[in-house]
Amino acid sequence: MKKFLRVFGFVVLGIAILAYLGFLFILPNVVDINKFKPDVQQVLKEQAGLNIDFENAKIITTPLLGAGIKAEDIKIKLPDGSVLFSADSLKTRVAIPSVLLLTVKVSCLEINNPFVNLEILNDKQYKVVSLIEDILNGEKEQRLDSGENPENPNKGWFNPAWIRIKVPNMVLNNYLVLVNDLKSKHTLSLKGEQLRLGYFNGKFVKVKTHAELFSDDNKNIDLIADINTFLPKPKPGLDAEDDRAERID
Numbered sequence: 243m244k245k246f247l248r249v250f251g252f253v254v255l256g257i258a259i260l261a262y263l264g265f266l267f268i269l270p271n272v273v274d275i276n277k278f279k280p281d282v283q284q285v286l287k288e289q290a291g292l293n294i295d296f297e298n299a300k301i302i303t304t305p306l307l308g309a310g311i312k313a314e315d316i317k318i319k320l321p322d323g324s325v326l327f328s329a330d331s332l333k334t335r336v337a338i339p340s341v342l343l344l345t346v347k348v349s350c351l352e353i354n355n356p357f358v359n360l361e362i363l364n365d366k367q368y369k370v371v372s373l374i375e376d377i378l379n380g381e382k383e384q385r386l387d388s389g390e391n392p393e394n395p396n397k398g399w400f401n402p403a404w405i406r407i408k409v410p411n412m413v414l415n416n417y418l419v420l421v422n423d424l425k426s427k428h429t430l431s432l433k434g435e436q437l438r439l440g441y442f443n444g445k446f447v448k449v450k451t452h453a454e455l456f457s458d459d460n461k462n463i464d465l466i467a468d469i470n471t472f473l474p475k476p477k478p479g480l481d482a483e484d485d486r487a488e489r490i491d
Contacts, residue, residue, distance in 0.1 A: 266303050275299040275311060291373055292326070293319040302335065308349050310335030320369055330355040344405050351412040358419045412439040431456045432465075446472045 276299050286294050299313040312333040318326050335350040361369045414437040421430040434453030441447050448470045455463035 265307070265309075266305065269309075270301045270303055273301050275301060275313075290377060291321050293321075293323075295319075302333070304335065307338045308335040309338055310350065320373060322369070324361060324369065325357070325359050326370060327359070328357045329353045340408075346405060346407045348407075348409040348412070351409060352415070353413070353417075354415045356414050356417045358417075360419070360421045362421070362423045362425075364425055406443040407441065408443055409439065409441040412441070413437070414439075429456075429458055434465075444473055446470070 279296070279299070283294055286292050295317045296313040297315040299311055301309065302312055303309050310333070312331065314331045316329045316332055318328070320326050331354045333350060333352045334348060337347040337349045340347040363369055363372070415435070417434055417437055419432040423429070432453050432455050434451050437451040439449055450468050451465070453465045454461055455465060
C-alpha cells in the first residue's frame with residue numbers, strides 16, 4: 243500500500259510539473275491570439291458598435307501563475323470612424339489562483355502612450371455617451387420584445403456581485419486625454435508623463451500623477467495628485483426625481 247501511494251504521488255507530481263512547464267513555455271508559443279482577431283473584432287462591433295484593431299498580440303505567463311496578453315498599436319474607433327482610444331502598446335496579466343476564489347486580480351496593467359479622444363457633438367453630448375445610450379436602449383427594446391420586464395431583468399443563479407476586482411498597480415506612460423468640441427473648435431487636454439492607479443473592489447482607490455491641463459494651447463493648471471481614499475457605498479434604489487426607464491447607472 244505504501245509503495246502504491248508513493249508511486250501515485252510521484253505520478254501526480256510529475257503531471258503537475260509537466261502542466262506547470264507547459265503553462266510557462268508551451269502555451270505562449272502554441273496559442274496565437276492573432277488568429278482570433280477577426281472574432282474579437284466582430285463580437286465588439288456587434289455588442290458595442292466599436293471597431294478594434296491591434297498588432298502582435300501574444301499570451302504571456304509568469305512563474306507565479308499569472309497569465310495575460312500584450313499587444314501593440316491598439317486602436318478603438320467609434321462607428322463613424324473617429325478614434326476613441328489608442329496606445330502604442332499594452333501589457334496586462336491576471337493572477338489565476340485568485341480567479342478560483344472569485345477575485346479578478348489584475349497584477350499588471352501597463353499602457354504606453356495612451357490617447358483618449360472625447361468628442362462633443364453640437365455643444366451638447368459626447369459621442370461615446372450617445373453610443374452608450376443607443377446600446378442601453380437597444381437592450382431595453384430586446385427585453386420588451388421578449389416579454390421581459392426591462393426594469394427587472396431575469397437573473398440567473400450566478401450573481402456578478404460575488405466577483406471581486408482588484409487592480410493594485412495600473413500604469414499609464416505619456417498619456418493624453420483630449421476633449422474636443424467639434425462645433426466651437428475648442429479643446430481641453432490633460433497631459434502627463436505617468437499616471438498610477440489602484441482600484442480595490444469599489445472600497446478604495448489610489449491615484450498618483452503629475453499632469454498639465456491645457457485649454458486650447460494655453461496651460462491653465464499644473465496638477466500634482468497623490469490620492470488614497472475610500473469610496474462611498476452606492477445608495478440603494480432610486481431618488482424621487484430619477485426616471486426608472488431612462489436612468490443610466
